[in-house]
Amino acid sequence: MSTLTKILIVLLSLLSVYLCSSVVIYVTTATNYKQAYESLQSEHMALQEKSNTYEQQIEEKRRELAQLTDKLDNEIASLKADKSKMEQELKNITRDKSDLDEKVKTLAASALGFKETVEGMQNNLVQTRSELEQARAESIKLGKNLNEITASLEEKMAQLDATTAEKKRLLEEKAKLEQQISGKVSAFEPITSTVSGPASPAPTAYDSSSNAPLQGKITAIEGNLATLSIGAADGVEKGMVFHVTQNDNFICDIRITEVDAEVAAGTLQLVQQQPRVGDIVSTTW
Numbered sequence: 333m334s335t336l337t338k339i340l341i342v343l344l345s346l347l348s349v350y351l352c353s354s355v356v357i358y359v360t361t362a363t364n365y366k367q368a369y370e371s372l373q374s375e376h377m378a379l380q381e382k383s384n385t386y387e388q389q390i391e392e393k394r395r396e397l398a399q400l401t402d403k404l405d406n407e408i409a410s411l412k413a414d415k416s417k418m419e420q421e422l423k424n425i426t427r428d429k430s431d432l433d434e435k436v437k438t439l440a441a442s443a444l445g446f447k448e449t450v451e452g453m454q455n456n457l458v459q460t461r462s463e464l465e466q467a468r469a470e471s472i473k474l475g476k477n478l479n480e481i482t483a484s485l486e487e488k489m490a491q492l493d494a495t496t497a498e499k500k501r502l503l504e505e506k507a508k509l510e511q512q513i514s515g516k517v518s519a520f521e522p523i524t525s526t527v528s529g530p531a532s533p534a535p536t537a538y539d540s541s542s543n544a545p546l547q548g549k550i551t552a553i554e555g556n557l558a559t560l561s562i563g564a565a566d567g568v569e570k571g572m573v574f575h576v577t578q579n580d581n582f583i584c585d586i587r588i589t590e591v592d593a594e595v596a597a598g599t600l601q602l603v604q605q606q607p608r609v610g611d612i613v614s615t616t617w
Contacts, residue, residue: 499602500582507616545616550576550586550609551595558586560596560613568596574613583607 548562558576562568568591576583584603588596600607 499604503582545614546572546574547612547614548574550607550611550613553607553609556600557597558600558607560586560588560598563592563594563596565593572596572598572615573601574598574615576607576611576613578605578608578611581605583611586613 544567546562546567548560548566550558551561552559560568560574568588570588570591572588574586574588576586583605584607585601586598587601588598590597
């Protein structure tokens with residue numbers, strides 16, 4: 333075998349090796365491109381999905397932003413209204429503060445005047461206390477005089493009671509004497525009528541011992557005039573004297589001045605106590 337052939341064989345061998353290497357490299361490279369393409373396609377799809385997701389999120393964020401914007405606008409409007417209201421309230425408070433300052437000044441002046449008034453009242457109180465002490469001393473003096481007058485009055489009341497008892501005794505004696513005189517006059521009436529002839533006219537004054545005793549009650553009292561429950565139908569006449577009693581105690585006399593059929597009226601006499609409606613009246617005592 334010649335050298336050229338050997339060289340050709342070597343060259344062919346090297347070329348075969350080169351071709352095999354190229355094929356292997358090509359196959360290997362083609363496989364990598366496919367994997368890269370598939371990988372890129374997967375990444376593209378993932379990115380597309382992420383893009384869609386991001387677009388949805390962006391749209392949702394836009395809606396939220398719009399809602400938040402509306403909410404913020406409403407809050408801003410409300411805050412502006414509150415601001416206006418607070419500014420108005422601040423103006424009112426400022427005006428009220430001015431009014432209160434004026435009132436404080438007025439009250440301060442009034443307090444000063446009140447203080448002066450209190451001082452004057454304290455001075456008046458001191459003077460009044462002094463006058464009160466004098467009045468107390470005068471009251472003590474008057475109390476002593478009153479005690480003396482009371483003692484004197486009690487003494488006079490005792491004398492009055494004694495006088496009343498004496499008057500009662502005298503009235504009893506008067507009644508007894510009237511009865512005795514009435515008995516003696518009735519005993520001498522036949523002789524008198526025989527001697528003198530016709531009977532003389534009756535006296536105008538009423539004699540309580542000549543008829544049966546009358547008894548009634550006081551129905552009304554007006555001043556010095558009393559009204560009785562008996563009248564002309566019961567035998568009451570003008571000039572009669574009725575005695576008023578309370579529990580067998582002499583009160584006063586009533587001299588009849590007006591007589592009606594059922595009632596009579598008269599004036600109070602010898603009043604010891606004030607008579608009352610319902611007191612017993614009688615021509616005898």
